[in-house]
Amino acid sequence: IKNIGVFTSGGDAPGMNAAIRAVVRTALFNEKKITAIYQGYQGMIEGNFCEMQSRSVSSIIQKGGTILKSARCLEFKTKEGRQTAFENLQKEGIDALVAIGGDGTFTGANLFSLEYGIPVVCIPGTIDNDLNGSDYTLGYDTANNTVIEAIDKIKDTAASHSRLFFVEVMGRDSGCIALNAGVASGAEAILLPEKDTAISELIDMLETAADKNKSSTIVIVAEGDKNGGAYNVEKHVKQKFDYYDTKVSILGHLQRGGSPSSFDRVLATKMGYHAVQELLKGSTRVTIGIRGNKIVTTPLEEALNKSEFKLDEDLVKIAQVMNI
Ligand code: ATP
Secondary structure, three states, X not given: OOEEEEXXXXXXXXXXXXXXXXXXXXXXXXXXXXXXXXXXXXXXXXXXXXXXXXXXXXXXXXXXXXXXXXXXXXHHHOHHHHHHHHHHHHHHXXXXXXXXXXXXXXXXXXXXXXXXXXXXXXXXXXXXXXOOOOOOOEOHHHHHHHHHHHHHHHHHHHHHHOEEEEEEEOOOOOOHHHHHHHHHHOOOEEEOOOOOOOHHHHHHHHHXXXXXXXXXXXXXXXXXXXXXXXXXXXXXXXXHOOOOXXXXXXXXXXXXXXXXXXXXXXXHHHHHHHHHHHHHXXXXXXXXXXXXXXXXXXXXXXXXXXXXXXXXXXXXXXXXXXXX
């Protein structure tokens, strides 16, 4: 391997910059050329490349988003698109890749490497924490901290007016943020995409909370909850239960931004370092992950097998106990 290409793709996540920095510096430490590919697979197709030096990644470890930009690129899903991408990489002399992104990014990387034989190692960068192969993905810890900060503020106003707040958090398929932030903020109920909580069940919980004279009530709704999001849940609850004045707050994209937490910065640095080491050892089509505080690799096919992803059932139970 002479020249490693690094890119970010799919949804951005805090910690991606710290990972880019680690990849660049580890490659340079090993006397390899390192080339940034801007805008993910789109940049590969357009030949948007830039050779990186150690100083190219100065003072980015604390920044959210991604300095390499990200894109969703439909053309890469076509054979012709991937052919153009490969020709551009060859022209640039890029002979290995580090891809930072979510499951779509992994799927593209796996296919591309199978088709053209280019070694690729992935780093899981998504706030959703929904990939097999790692206990934590980059950005998840920061997103949880952002969400609990927001909920703490909502609780202040909810308590002052005896209100019931429905707070919608990100997670179309994964309830990780909702569950974790719900426990960390002491929410009265948490609606998860993985669980089918009926409105009647939620109303029972709210009635119990009302009987206990709680000053405020927070219900966390993951965006992928089967009842159709926080506004729908509020509408249905309001029809049957008018004990509280109800409000809805959708946290939205602020959950994806912000300076990465210490945990995400260190994890990103470890993952970036190991991604390059794995490429140099001859690994390909694997993702870097952390399991039980150890950096591990998992074949991409396995990491992409969503059916193996499980919500923390222990924490689901604990959340219910905490609402006694
Ligand atoms: P997030 O989890 O934050 O959404 P992601 O990496 O899953 O991140 P996607 O938009 O799904 O985000 O995927 C990123 C890019 O990967 C796509 O825009 C596309 O270029 C490429 N990609 C996704 N799926 C495929 C596929 N089946 N074949 C080839 N390329 C793909």
